[in-house]
Amino acid sequence: MMDALKNLNPQQHEAVTSSARQLLVLAGPGSGKTRVLTQRIAFLVNENKVSPHSILAVTFTNKAAREMRTRLERMLGKGVNALWLGTFHAICARILRSEADALPFDNNFVIMDADDQQSIIKRVLKDLNIDDKLYRPASIHNVISNAKNAMQGPDQVKSRTYREEISKRVYEQYEKILRSSNAVDFDDLLMWSVRLFEENPQIREKYGQRFEHVLVDEFQDTNQAQYELLKHLSSVHHCLFVVGDEDQSIYRWRGADYRNVLRFQSDYPKSEKILLERNYRSTQNVLDAAQAVINQNKSRTPKNLYSKRGEGPLISLYDAVDDHAEAAYVVDDIVDRIASGQEGGEFAIMYRTNAQSRLLEEAFLRANIPYRLVGAQRFYGRREVKDIISFLRLVHNTYDSVSLARVINVPPRGVGSKTLLDLDQIAQNNNLTSSDVLLSLGELGQKSPFWDTFSSRSASMLAHFGSLLMNWREFGQSNPLPDLFDRILADIGYKAYIDDGTEMGDGRWENVLELRRLAYEYEERGITEFLENIALVSDQDTVPEENDAPTLLTLHAAKGLEFSHVYIVGLDEGLLPHSRSLEDPEEMAEERRLFYVGITRAKNHLTLVRAGQRSNYGRFEYTMESRFIDDIPEELIKREGVRLGVQRLTPLSHPRWEPSSYERSTPKKETPKESRYQAGMRVTHSTWGSGLVVETRILGNDETVTVMFESVGLKRLAASVARLEIVG
């Protein structure tokens, strides 16, 4: 049985069999970390005779959890059922539901997603009469989320400035709405779990006692709350096995802190550290390019990744005229390769922002090639899908005020914003919730004490919806989820409402049917799990298992995956690295890690693509080649064709791309011009107006000028294209 151990390399073997109580495994990309994790669990069970019941394994995505479970089933058989294995959020939800008695919500709480959170914040801003232009919901959301990651309630948030005071007040109201809706948000799942353990030693003891071994995947992506949680869960046996890679930390903006890796080592001075540097995935050229990129980052554990898979092809770099040509090139290239015998599923196209998928999708449609698009948001974010989910949520938990507000007038039934406001007010005056009033009207009709507080028209409209809701609740008690689903659809005439016979309408109805299919899958498990899993799906979870078509996905969603041939598109300044990261070195470092994650997904071939012109929002803008391309040594790169470039000056008549006879060095060797601009100069640009030169350098045979514009902020420009005029 322990034959499996013989197939491990010495470092992996050490990690799997180590008897250290705390172990940190720094695992480079493609170094077999999932394998180490699963083998470790199997080893604990089979060799150390640890009961699966006493093991907890935590991942970041459901997909990773599922994969581990499947592998473990093969090794352990039925034993895996006793094992706790899931995402941080799912595990927390499970704990909170079983310990709800000690918490300020019931065990059938709903989980608010990002959309819900946004609408709560907007509602609060309106209630408090705060201008949402000045205090953007997104930025307030950020404040609240950061506070929760740091386990601070509204009363612990600082209010040194007026801004902070506003955020604090919104946070207070926001919490009130969550509590009265019997709801928690994403961050609450973690925060309340930590709080639960802090305030209830006997509960902490119970879980700590149970989990003899705690194992964690993607440790570099944990935030403060998650780190604390792990400490509590392992507070009795102190056996923590964490696997991660600082270089693949790409969720800083979500509170993740790769310094938890350092914290771990200082919190557990006796912990041991193992480096996995052997890469089983990529060819050496891909690895060398990746290393060259990541080596530019400071403060990291140096690693020396190596592969025995041979050199492999050079990194291809294609410089397209514009974003349309970029998409066309990628799809053409894939078409050619499929024609010469490769499988569609071997390819993946990765990009920095979701918006970039559109041109690619269009190109695939034109070429009549099927493709796979990764992204949960694309399905669960659709209006019709959210509508139905809201109905179900409301039936499951009538206090869910976000869902109530969403569906009370869907399809339009004469309940406008005014009536909704009145309903809210009357409920508050009577110390009740809106749904209490609504259900009273539904049940008692004109005999309800609230009937006369509304106009007769509003009252009967509300009573109608109230009775629908009441009936669904009763129906849901004794009927399976799919039947409830159909019943709701029928009662509100939803098909007629969204399917107007147009192609769009058809599509919307298709989405409803897709959700219905999902509801059938949950017939046994029930509505609670259905809603919870919907709230906690990640984009990664939607990556199709069997791949027979090229995959389109963001760089973030690509983590943990691998493809034979990877295309990374949009290698332009402002996109990758993204413009929002240009000023902050920490964020720039994260952009680089993101690029690194993308590169290391490639098993055999990596193609980098950029576009000299891009229509970002309506307008065409010239772009500069991404600085990350400069990080990759010339000798690893093969330029696929040329165009009249921003940086390279080639004759206009030059073919757009010719069969790779082009040598990058030729134009680069031309004598660089003298600097025309200098830092401190005032200049004007035809579209951005006046600005101040911040930096200038000679790149190739052109001059790169960084200008701070009064209108648009910092821009990096090619002097030959931008035609900046020097003022005065």
Place this chain on the structure above:
DNA sequence: GTGGCCCCTGTTTTT
């Protein structure tokens, strides 16, 4: 209360 039109703005990544 509803639906349509127009302007404005903003523009990453997602459990």
Place this chain on the structure above:
DNA sequence: CAGGGGCCAC
């Protein structure tokens, strides 16, 4: 360019 919000007419 696209989604959201405000405003107007029915």
